[in-house]
Each structure stands twice: as structure tokens, then as C-alpha cells.
Amino acid sequence: MKITGYRVENYVMQMDRSIADANNPVGDDLMPASLLWIETDEGISGIAPGGGDIEQFFHLLEGEDPREVVGLWRKMVDYVHKGGLVASGGPIAAIDIALWDLKAKIAQEPLWQTLGALEGRTKAYASGIGYCLSDDELFAFYRRMAERGVDGGKLKIGLDMTADLRRIGIMREALSVASDRPHLMVDVNEYWSPKQAVQAMHEIEKRYDITWIEEPARRWDYEGLASVSRRIKAAVATAENLRSIGEVYPLIHNEAVDIVNVSTATTGFTGCRQVANMCYAYELPVSMMNCQANYMAHLAAALPNHLAMEVVDPGREHCLRFDNTIEDGFIVLGDAPGLGIEVDEEALHQLQAHPPERKSNFPFARREGAGLYVKEPEVGEVPWK
């Protein structure tokens, strides 16, 4: 089997609802998106949500056997040695994902089995990414998840302590049908300084038992993160904005992180697994970041130290069909070969033919005041104020 070609399709993802965090509490429901196909001489294609400049790497892939995905990963990573992974991480991740999809399809098995998992399931937690949601909408989201057995939830916070405390309570109440003591997580997306984080968590922990606080300091600030971890009861979760295992290393070595957020951002399945294994050596749990169609659950299911995977479910799979569901609080993967994702080409064509008229706000810029002072939402910016 040999790689013969590739195709990238770009479109604007129109989600069923907006998502928002402390940096952009208004949020957006439009997000630029891509799909990548890697084609072979035997008619099977590997699919990945993602894209970017694939051409720069294709000469490394052409004619190669896609089953040798880890070797090809190495070629790509070594190829961008000089420039590093910041600029090239996206396309490498997309290629790596499509190659793993191919590898599993060739073996005619779901990717979770190719990766050696015993079962195609992994624990889920609900993540609204809903700073733009009203209190009622917030309750409805978490209740809907709890009714599918999800017993943990994460809330975007950081701009308004009164509202944040109230909304944590709303999330807890919504999740209470799944558990008497649901796991409560909060996420501030690097909006605070370490001491702001310590003070805020001191207030929050008077009222609630918090499982983790996510990104309570800058992604690279291992001393700041470590100082937050030492001063609060909740775990510090971070790393979603890092791009390689080498960037994760100082956090681990300096005890700056208690739960490591892993994702495709560290060069796809291959790099993500490396980070997770390094965490395993340090007895650190990992938590898989959300993604379209939950495809990263395949890897999460195979990791011995995976805690729970983020499920946002904003309705963003309009041109995809996928075979996983949320049952009894777990993401349950099907037995379709590969990632279990199929593209609805007609729906994709319609999205491309009728793009939205306005531009998307993604990726969110950093909000004024970040790390310095809190710039509260203005009247009318969010429905909960």
C-alpha cells in the first residue's frame, strides 16, 4: 500500500451554538475548518479533521506505506527542525491523524483496537465553553449531559466572581442527577496572574470542592503554575496550548501541573501518546481535549492514565457522520474501521457553496487586562449580567 495523493477541503463550520471563554465572552458560532484526505493506490483514504499547508510535507509521504505512521511522523518532525513546530504543528497533526485512520482501516479494525485498547470507551466530562450562555442555557446544557450519565462538568470563568460562583452552583445542580458529588472543573484560559488565581480559587474553594482549575497562569510559566498548585486544593490542569513534548517537559519536571491536558496540538496521535506516556511515568493523569466527532477518544481509550475526555457537543459535525455516542457517562466508540468518521460530501459542498457573510472571531484574541486586572464584561456583552 502506497500513499499517492491528498486533498484538503476548507469550509466554515457553523455550530449550533456559540462557544466563549474569558478572553472573548461574546464568543462565536463560526469557526474556520478543514478536512484532509490522504489517498492510496488501493483506493482507501485516510481522513482527518484538519488541514493547512500539507504540500510542504507531501514529498516526504508520497510512495510511502501509511502503516509506517510513526516513522513518517519522525520524518515530518525532523524536516521542520529549524523552524520548529509552532508554525507546522497543525499540518503534521492532520497528516498523522489521517495516517492512523488509514493504518486502522487497512487492518479493518477501529483505531482504538489498532492502538491496543481493551475496549472502545473512555470517560467523558461536559464542557460548555459557554461564557456566552445564559444561566438557563447553561443549566440545560449540563442537565442534557448529566442525563447521559456524565458526572463531571467544566465551566469557563474569570471575569466576574459573583456570576462565576453562581454559575458553578448551576452546573453542580444540573449535574446532580448523575452524581451526588459531581466533578466540578473551572477554566480561566490564562486570563489571571498566578496570585489572582490563588485568591480567586481561595474564594471558590470556600464554597465548592473543585477537581481542577485549568490554565490558571500562562502556559509556559512553570513557576507560576507550580505556585498556584501548592496554594490551592484543586489540581492544576494545563498544557493544551503547548506544541511538543519538549514544551511539556518543564511543567512536569518542576511539578507545575497535576493533570495534563493532551490533544492533537502536540503533532497528532503520535505526539499526543508520547506526552501521555511521559505523564504516566510521573503518575500524572491526562485529560483529552475536545475535538470534532470526539475522534481523539480512540487514543484516550488506549491510555492507561486517561482521566476523562472533554465533550462540548456544540453541533459542529454537519458534514460528518461518526459512530460514537455518549452512554452512561462514557464516550462509546463503535466498530467501524479507522476513526469511524465519514464525510458527507454533499453537505460539505453546500457549506462551501454558501459561506457565512461575516468573518469568524476564531481564534480568540487575548482579552484586555489579562494577567493584570479583570476587565468585566460590559452590559449587553453577555446574557448573564
Added chain:
Amino acid sequence: MKITRMESTLYVFDQDRRMGDANSPAGRIKGSGCVVELHTDEGLAGIGLGGGGVRPQMQAMVEQLLVGQDPRRVQGLWKRMVDKHFKGGHDGLINDAISTLDMALWDLKAKANGEPLWKTLGGSKQKIHCYASDIGLPMSDADLEAWYRRMATEYGFCHAKLKVGLDQDADLRRLEMMERVFKERTDAPMLYVDANEYWSPKQAIRKVSEMEERCSIAWIEEPARRWDYLGLRRVKEGVRTAVCAGENLDTLGDFLPYFQHRAADVIQVSYGMTGISCALQIADAAFGYELPITLGGSPGLIHAHLATVMPNFMTLEVPDPVVRDGVFTSDIEIVDGWAILGDRPGLGLEIDREALEKQRVDAIPAGSGPSPFGRRPGAGLYEVLPTAAEQAEAAKGVSA
């Protein structure tokens, strides 16, 4: 595909040279092993090599945890085996059992795909960097030189290792001999020395410093006890040579102090550390620390498969460029000083039934296999030179 049962056979074989290290200067000439076969309902069998001392433990694990399971789900089955032994720990004898069964599971996973293990792991076929490992402390200078020369000329090795530790003058002399032989192959041979935990950290610093004045050494292996991360780090900081360690650790958790305290410059990995599954985890953790991996000696050189997916892989230990056991063949070959992977499905091992029947034994005889005599007196304290009786034994060579 479902696992149905396990079969295991002990065997002995003759070595081509008298092997030993600082702990066993008299050496041994008999080798032993255990072939484990994990059978499935589809006729495929996975091969594991090892576990000769833990056959009851393996049998129990197969019956309780593996029968009826799909071997392609090896990572999950690995966790089952590890978690099962939570209380007592999955090191020691249990580690031997898990390692061997995990190897057989990976063999099956690759065979189920009809592809070699290196491809199942996702690796690209490549030449694997390797070195000739003498394990020949009992050998005379002349015999050892002949062996090195044969490795250099017949198999093309450019890099080699020397067992050291008991007699500094002899070690210096043999080190220079090894350098001389391999300099005929390359201007810059990588020369490794291995003390097998026979020294204290300060002994190691004194001895290695003296060796460094004679030639450039690529690493000193196990210059302190396996768990003594402080001692290993002292040596690391006390000499210019890299410190290589880890060979006798059993689990991923055992390596945590090495990483956190930066106790070693090169990390040794083998499938004997809770299996191929865990070897991959250790290598990833070391990769995060920018630490190179060296893969230890393995039956049929099967570690070469793993090298293809370890971005921080440095070199593979080769004690024997061809399989000496007799009871199986491997399709991994040494050509021009590199290990060359084959294309047979799985690990690339094939059992020679006739030879296995001939070499089969009911129990492993005393004095065969690695380190059969335990730790040598004086270890970590002072050097106990080979006695007259040990020298006489060693001088017999392979004629028992």
C-alpha cells in the same frame, strides 16, 4: 481472534564463548531459555521468549486474564496484568511473567495483520545502529581480541562494549585493545564499558577517570547500584563519559527518580521491563527529557523492531550477531555493522521444532543463563580479583 491457551518449553544450548561479567569471572558456557507460545482460536500463535522461572505465574495469568481475549488489544491486556498485581507489585518475578506474555501478545497483533512488528508499531524500515557486546570478562585477551576482530571483519561492527570492574590494569589493557581493533574499522569507534554495579560511585569515578586518559569512552554502564540515583548522578557529574543505566529496573515507575534527578545520560530499555508495552512508555518519557535510549540484548535481536518507533533511539546491544539458541531463527541480521530488519510477520521468529525437542529440559540447570552466580563479594567495597580456581575455570574456554 481469541486467546485459547499457553504452552512453554525450557531449553538449553551451548554458547560460542565463555561469558561473564565482573560478578562472574569464572564465566559460563551453557545458555538456557524458555519458548512461550500463546495460541489462538484462529491457529495463530504468538511467541514470547523468557519467563523460564515463572511458568506457574504465566499460566495463572493466561487462564485468569488472557483466555478469551483478543490479543490485538494488547495495551489494555497489559494494563490488566499490571493492575492484577497491584498489591504485591508488578516487579520481580511477576515482571518476568508479564514481559514474556506481552511480547507474545505483540507478536500476535502483528501476525494478525500479516506484517512485521516494526510495521505494526508504525515504524519505517531502517538500518538499526548497533554495537558488539562482549559479555566476555572470563575470556583471555587473545580470545577476546579474536572475537572483537571477527565482529569487526565478518559483521562490520564499528562499535563495541567491554566488561570491566575487577582488575583495573587488565581493563585498561583490554580497553586499548578494543580501541585498536575497531579503529581498523572507523576513526571514531564508540567504546562502551560496563561494570555491572560492581563499584561504589567513588570507585567508578576513580577508575573511569583513569580510563578516560587512555581513550574516549562513549558510556560507562551501571557504575552504581540500579536504585542509587544519587550515586549515579555523582558519577555522571564526576566523569566526562556518559552514564548509562536502567538495565535492571523493572517498571516505568522505577525510572521516575532517574528522570527527575537526571541520574543518567543514557537510558537502557528492554522488553524485560514489563514488556514491549512498557518499553515504549519508558522511551517516550525519556524522549520528553531528551535522553537517548539504548536497547539491551534480546533473543533474536527482536529489540530492533522497537528501535524504529523510538525517536530518541541511540544504539542496540548485540551479544551474538546470529542466534545461538538453536531452537528458533530470527529474520533480523547484522550486515556491515547494522541490524537489518526482516519482513516475516510478527517478531520474525520461527521455532525449530526438532531442535527444541532435542534441547528441551525439565528444569533450568544451575550455572546457565545470565548472572547465574549472583553478586560477587566485595561489590561496592573493594575488588576481589579472580581466584586461581576461577582463572583455571575461565581458562577452559568453551571446552567444559
